[in-house]
Amino acid sequence: MVAPRLKSRTLRRIKVRLPGSKTVTHYKRRKPSIAKCRKCKANLKGIPHPLQSIFKNLPKTAKRPQRPFGGELCTKCMRAHFVEKARKSE
Amino acid sequence: MVMDIGSIVMKTAGRDAGKRAAIIEIEGNMALIDGETRRRKTNLAHLEPTGQKVDLKKSASHDDVKKALESLKITVRDTKPKTAGERPKKVRKAKENPVEAPAKKATKKTADTEEKEAKPDAKAPAEKKAAPKKPRKKNNGIRQKS
Ligand SMILES: [Zn+2]
Numbered sequence: 225m226v227a228p229r230l231k232s233r234t235l236r237r238i239k240v241r242l243p244g245s246k247t248v249t250h251y252k253r254r255k256p257s258i259a260k261c262r263k264c265k266a267n268l269k270g271i272p273h274p275l276q277s278i279f280k281n282l283p284k285t286a287k288r289p290q291r292p293f294g295g296e297l298c299t300k301c302m303r304a305h306f307v308e309k310a311r312k313s314e
Numbered sequence: 315m316v317m318d319i320g321s322i323v324m325k326t327a328g329r330d331a332g333k334r335a336a337i338i339e340i341e342g343n344m345a346l347i348d349g350e351t352r353r354r355k356t357n358l359a360h361l362e363p364t365g366q367k368v369d370l371k372k373s374a375s376h377d378d379v380k381k382a383l384e385s386l387k388i389t390v391r392d393t394k395p396k397t398a399g400e401r402p403k404k405v406r407k408a409k410e411n412p413v414e415a416p417a418k419k420a421t422k423k424t425a426d427t428e429e430k431e432a433k434p435d436a437k438a439p440a441e442k443k444a445a446p447k448k449p450r451k452k453n454n455g456i457r458q459k460s
Binding site: 299 | 323324325326327328329331332362363364365366
């Protein structure tokens with residue numbers, strides 16, 4: 225019988241194969257969703273999304289790309305922003 | 315707009331994105347730029363012309379670029395040459411005075427009850443266990459599974 229608290233879908237289920245060729249279900253916290261571009265909602269690359277407790281302990285340089293708007297905009301939107309800025313500055 | 319030697323461009327990609335610089339050299343699809351960015355080679359596709367222009371010779375020096383960009387109020391980035399400093403020397407901690415230790419024990423023994431004196435062996439291993447502490451591993455890598 226599954227424990228009643230594990231019957232809800234709050235936790236994700238992972239099937240783990242044990243050395244004795246026995247499969248068991250492990251219950252783990254769900255991961256946070258992938259970071260999205262502020263402008264076009266595309267998935268951002270270079271931003272890990274482990275559990276918050278792990279993410280908090282990562283170094284700052286591992287949390288987002290080292291460019292302006294890194295972690296906020298995708299590269300396409302960032303470049304479009306600066307191309308527009310360069311053309312306006314004439 | 316054509317990008318030539320001396321034209322002011324804005325970098326639109328990478329860590330220097332949004333910074334203005336002057337083109338110094340063009341070779342194929344690569345350009346050498348200097349200005350707010352580091353003096354560096356870049357792909358021409360990563361540059362956007364701003365329409366301004368400065369008088370510069372081909373492969374002009376950093377100081378020439380600095381003078382030319384003063385009129386446009388562009389602050390040129392200076393890279394400091396690295397100088398090898400002295401290595402920090404490791405200083406070993408001085409050992410605690412061996413003279414003081416027995417003196418403390420003696421005072422304790424007199425103060426403590428006889429029971430504690432009877433078990434000197436039990437205390438010693440506990441202290442030994444506490445001594446070797448391994449440094450905690452930093453979790454810099456990202457755990458994928460958890
Ligand atoms: Zn975007």
